[in-house]
Amino acid sequence: MNAPPKAALAAADNQKSDLKDFLAAQERKSLLRFLTCGSVDDGKSTLIGRLLYDTKLLFEDTLASLEKDSRKFGTDGDNIDFALLVDGLEAEREQGITIDVAYRFFATDKRKFIVADTPGHEQYTRNMATGASNSDLAVILIDARKGVLTQTRRHAYIASLLGIRHIVLAVNKIDLMEYSQDVFDRIVADFHLFAAKLNFASQMAIPIAARFGVNVIDKSERTPWHKGPALLSHLETVDVDTALADTPFRLPVQWVNRPDLDFRGFAGTIVGGRVRPGDTVVVAKSGKTSKTSKVARIVTMDGDRAEAVAGDAVTLTLADEVDISRGDVLAAPDNRPAVSGQFAAHLLWMADEELLPGRQYLLKLGTATVPAAVSELKHKVDVNTLDHLAGKTLALNEVGYANFSLAQPLAFDPYKDNRDTGGFILIDRFTNATVGAGMIDFSLMRATNVHWQALDVNKQTRAAMKGQRPVVLWFTGLSGSGKSTIANLVEKQLTAEGKHTYLLDGDNVRHGLNRDLGFTDADRVENIRRVGETARLFLDAGLIVLTAFISPFRSERRMARELLGEGEFLEVFVDTPIEVCMQRDPKGLYQKAKAGTIKNFTGIDSPYEAPEHAELTVSTVETSPEVHAQAIMAYLRERGYLG
Amino acid sequence: MREVAAEFANPVMLYSVGKDSAVMLHLAMKAFYPSKPPFPLMHVNTTWKFQEMIRFRDETVKRLGLDFIEYINQDGVARGINPFDSGSSLHTQVMKTEALKQALDKYGFDAAFGGARRDEEKSRAKERIFSFRDAHHGWDPKNQRPELWRVYNTRINKGESIRVFPLSNWTELDIWQYILAENIPIVPLYFAAKRPVVERGGTLIMRDDERMTLLPGEKVEEKLVRFRTLGCYPLTGAIESGADTLEAIVTEMFTARTSERQGRLIDSDEKASMEKKKKEGYF
Numbered sequence: 021m022n023a024p025p026k027a028a029l030a031a032a033d034n035q036k037s038d039l040k041d042f043l044a045a046q047e048r049k050s051l052l053r054f055l056t057c058g059s060v061d062d063g064k065s066t067l068i069g070r071l072l073y074d075t076k077l078l079f080e081d082t083l084a085s086l087e088k089d090s091r092k093f094g095t096d097g098d099n100i101d102f103a104l105l106v107d108g109l110e111a112e113r114e115q116g117i118t119i120d121v122a123y124r125f126f127a128t129d130k131r132k133f134i135v136a137d138t139p140g141h142e143q144y145t146r147n148m149a150t151g152a153s154n155s156d157l158a159v160i161l162i163d164a165r166k167g168v169l170t171q172t173r174r175h176a177y178i179a180s181l182l183g184i185r186h187i188v189l190a191v192n193k194i195d196l197m198e199y200s201q202d203v204f205d206r207i208v209a210d211f212h213l214f215a216a217k218l219n220f221a222s223q224m225a226i227p228i229a230a231r232f233g234v235n236v237i238d239k240s241e242r243t244p245w246h247k248g249p250a251l252l253s254h255l256e257t258v259d260v261d262t263a264l265a266d267t268p269f270r271l272p273v274q275w276v277n278r279p280d281l282d283f284r285g286f287a288g289t290i291v292g293g294r295v296r297p298g299d300t301v302v303v304a305k306s307g308k309t310s311k312t313s314k315v316a317r318i319v320t321m322d323g324d325r326a327e328a329v330a331g332d333a334v335t336l337t338l339a340d341e342v343d344i345s346r347g348d349v350l351a352a353p354d355n356r357p358a359v360s361g362q363f364a365a366h367l368l369w370m371a372d373e374e375l376l377p378g379r380q381y382l383l384k385l386g387t388a389t390v391p392a393a394v395s396e397l398k399h400k401v402d403v404n405t406l407d408h409l410a411g412k413t414l415a416l417n418e419v420g421y422a423n424f425s426l427a428q429p430l431a432f433d434p435y436k437d438n439r440d441t442g443g444f445i446l447i448d449r450f451t452n453a454t455v456g457a458g459m460i461d462f463s464l465m466r467a468t469n470v471h472w473q474a475l476d477v478n479k480q481t482r483a484a485m486k487g488q489r490p491v492v493l494w495f496t497g498l499s500g501s502g503k504s505t506i507a508n509l510v511e512k513q514l515t516a517e518g519k520h521t522y523l524l525d526g527d528n529v530r531h532g533l534n535r536d537l538g539f540t541d542a543d544r545v546e547n548i549r550r551v552g553e554t555a556r557l558f559l560d561a562g563l564i565v566l567t568a569f570i571s572p573f574r575s576e577r578r579m580a581r582e583l584l585g586e587g588e589f590l591e592v593f594v595d596t597p598i599e600v601c602m603q604r605d606p607k608g609l610y611q612k613a614k615a616g617t618i619k620n621f622t623g624i625d626s627p628y629e630a631p632e633h634a635e636l637t638v639s640t641v642e643t644s645p646e647v648h649a650q651a652i653m654a655y656l657r658e659r660g661y662l663g
Numbered sequence: 664m665r666e667v668a669a670e671f672a673n674p675v676m677l678y679s680v681g682k683d684s685a686v687m688l689h690l691a692m693k694a695f696y697p698s699k700p701p702f703p704l705m706h707v708n709t710t711w712k713f714q715e716m717i718r719f720r721d722e723t724v725k726r727l728g729l730d731f732i733e734y735i736n737q738d739g740v741a742r743g744i745n746p747f748d749s750g751s752s753l754h755t756q757v758m759k760t761e762a763l764k765q766a767l768d769k770y771g772f773d774a775a776f777g778g779a780r781r782d783e784e785k786s787r788a789k790e791r792i793f794s795f796r797d798a799h800h801g802w803d804p805k806n807q808r809p810e811l812w813r814v815y816n817t818r819i820n821k822g823e824s825i826r827v828f829p830l831s832n833w834t835e836l837d838i839w840q841y842i843l844a845e846n847i848p849i850v851p852l853y854f855a856a857k858r859p860v861v862e863r864g865g866t867l868i869m870r871d872d873e874r875m876t877l878l879p880g881e882k883v884e885e886k887l888v889r890f891r892t893l894g895c896y897p898l899t900g901a902i903e904s905g906a907d908t909l910e911a912i913v914t915e916m917f918t919a920r921t922s923e924r925q926g927r928l929i930d931s932d933e934k935a936s937m938e939k940k941k942k943e944g945y946f
């Protein structure tokens with residue numbers, strides 16, 4: 021039995037030596053972070069409430085309010101309903117369900133624990149992933165009456181995907197199955213059949229009745245056939261030591277500390293290995309050849325340190341002047357991270373809006389944030405069977421395996437080697453929401469030093485020969501708004517002035533280069549990506565490029581803009597209201613879209629996101645296209661594009 | 664903390680003068696050493712704080728040489744809002760919640776550190792470490808950003824802000840152990856001393872100044888008391904205790920039978936009150 025620390029201390033007099041012993045014991049205690057997962061009503065909250073209650077971590081006033089609440093909301097008659105202890109938020113309390121991740125703390129004589137309580141509904145898989153990302157062990161609850169469910173498999177898979185190596189299978193409500201060993205054995209066998217593919221390092225199955233405390237803290241006489249330990253003693257003793265301090269040294273630089281010209285410190289949290297003054301470190305850095313230097317000092321407010329290990333937040337100074345900034349990684353020279361702009365990774369999608377391959381998101385890995393896109397979705401994973409499925413996108417809570425392409429190379433490790441240098445999030449560039457979580461599998465570039473081929477004849481040379489400043493005029497607007505008409509007029513005037521141009525028109529490109537693409541969101545993104553790249557090549561050739569595409573999504577227009585340099589991309593918004601466009605309907609397309617014979621038509625059943633910061637906006641309702649063409653020419657002339 | 668300093672244009676540390684703030688400030692001093700923390704401290708003063716808190720605050724700021732902002736909701740002062748006549752919830756609403764919003768708007772802070780811990784109270788258990796607030800400082804518990812590993816999404820649009828809780832994963836015991844281990848200065852009110860207190864509604868209130876008028880039958884007594892949390896003196900209950908050293912406080916902690924927020928009267932006002940306050944922008 022584990023005497024709670026309080027009882028131990030109450031017995032002790034307030035003598036300092038006892039206090040010292042106690043504090044020293046506290047210091048020595050290891051910390052286990054685990055998460056609980058189960059379907060709704062499997063008894064997760066009851067179990068956690070039990071653990072908190074039985075380790076005497078509840079204070080009297082909390083208990084009093086718990087008793088009061090049990091009477092008001094409880095589903096357990098006059099008994100204390102332990103679930104109420106952990107279900108916090110008002111709305112969910114009234115609905116009687118858990119909706120978000122909650123973190124709880126408790127401790128025994130042997131260990132401290134942080135529990136992530138994660139919900140069971142399907143739509144909240146993302147919360148479970150969140151809890152799992154910081155846990156070493158997962159307690160998977162199963163209702164003994166129901167056995168292994170779809171959700172059980174899902175939970176086990178997500179736990180393994182996020183790198184959890186240790187599982188406890190808690191078969192709950194065994195009281196309702198007459199404490200039957202057969203029931204228990206059958207469920208465990210079922211689970212093992214599935215989990216064999218998931219490579220857990222340890223799996224412990226325990227029959228429990230959370231509500232009555234059976235096999236939670238102590239082993240119960242009700243299950244004499246159970247040979248294993250009770251839940252708490254297993255949690256106290258299970259060895260989950262990941263020995264991060266023995267992995268290769270990694271320090272992602274978070275902040276450069278420069279109080280004055282003489283001091284230049286690199287601050288961050290060590291996420292792998294250990295470091296001492298005198299150690300050689302290499303700067304894994306985006307885009308440059310790696311430099312090495314020696315660690316000069318480990319600086320702290322309480323004096324320099326002789327060593328720092330994984331988990332410590334430190335400030336290092338180096339012996340040489342090396343150009344290092346936030347996002348770079350200091351690493352062991354004999355065991356370096358990959359530095360590359362392409363990798364393969366598992367991706368868990370966490371947003372309502374689905375993943376669009378080709379679209380740019382922000383990728384944050386460690387302390388670095390760069391624009392990145394999924395270049396190819398290799399397959400989706402059916403989280404219930406682990407089968408690979410073909411797919412073009414990922415929806416909320418789906419998992420896939422994909423190739424990523426980054427705007428700049430980053431330093432990283434495979435996720436299985438290091439969670440901190442191998443796990444990343446994707447951020448939507450407009451809503452700023454966290455939309456995906458990724459676990460890197462491996463780098464796709466063997467050589468870590470692929471450079472751009474530097475060519476002798478460049479854009480400047482080509483442009484100078486033509487006596488112009490190359491630029492892309494990107495026309496965007498609804499079908500029938502007048503993009504092609506105006507672009508065409510502008511191109512005519514440009515050629516009349518002896519300028520060299522090229523017009524990329526939506527319909528024409530779709531006959532050739534993009535013949536293979538349709539009109540789904542994913543295809544529209546790819547369409548614009550290709551046009552953006554083509555426009556860039558023509559621009560590089562020194563041409564003034566005009567593009568006339570509906571290009572309905574802000575993200576892709578932004579992506580095209582970012583392919584080019586400052587002042588090389590001018591967005592022209594042809595702002596014609598949809599009613600006018602429908603009236604014009606030059607190709608009879610609106611008619612068909614309304615009749616339903618064309619699907620995914622912009623403005624009808626596919627959205628148009630109007631630009632917010634277009635360089636030029638023209639409205640064609642009252643003015644003729646010629647006037648607009650003149651205005652655009654004037655704009656180009658004023659800003660020196662025409663030489 | 665360094666993550667915030669690196670990614671935000673205009674962060675601030677909300678300094679409430681209590682023990683959690685003391686620890687948070689100490690961590691900041693360490694994180695940025697040898698530099699000073701690259702953001703100011705701000706204290707939202709309700710004008711009803713213990714006098715000793717204000718003295719301690721001013722000394723701390725001076726000793727560490729930090730940028731400091733004090734904000735008082737002058738409009739609330741003009742309206743005569745006070746915890747006795749206005750009631751604790753209106754007082755907190757105007758002098759704390761609204762004051763904080765006004766202050767954040769006035770200075771245009773895009774990130775604010777707070778000392779809240781997940782073990783304090785149920786709804787806080789679900790807070791993120793980086794907690795997103797809309798342009799009206801509202802918190803939407805159903806729509807929080809997932810936090811994986813140590814990767815925090817710090818992107819915001821204009822007008823929106825983020826509250827950051829570096830002590831999220833600390834328990835009260837951790838706080839005291841750390842104060843003891845690092846010898847961090849804290850307001851003397853945490854230590855037991857003879858203080859003038861009045862028993863009101865089952866709670867011991869220290870009569871810190873003349874603004875507290877006695878009700879019929881009440882009398883001021885000198886008692887050996889200390890405080891487990893600090894806020895507005897009329898809303899903060901003292902406990903009878905002889906613990907006058909850090910060691911004694913930590914030892915007392917082990918035998919504690921009352922969770923710490925009970926001393927604060929605002930919680931018992933309304934069930935799930937903290938959650939409501941938070942949706943409105945209280946920390």
Ligand SMILES: Nc1nc2c(ncn2[C@@H]2O[C@H](COP(=O)(O)OP(=O)(O)O)[C@@H](O)[C@H]2O)c(=O)[nH]1
Binds near residue numbers: 060062064103118194
């Ligand atoms: N008979 C029995 N009922 C249980 C047991 N564990 C939990 N329950 C009940 O199952 C219901 C759902 O429990 P709860 O903890 O809220 O489930 P959660 O949704 O997984 O958090 C409650 O009515 C509990 O009292 C158990 O071991 N045996």
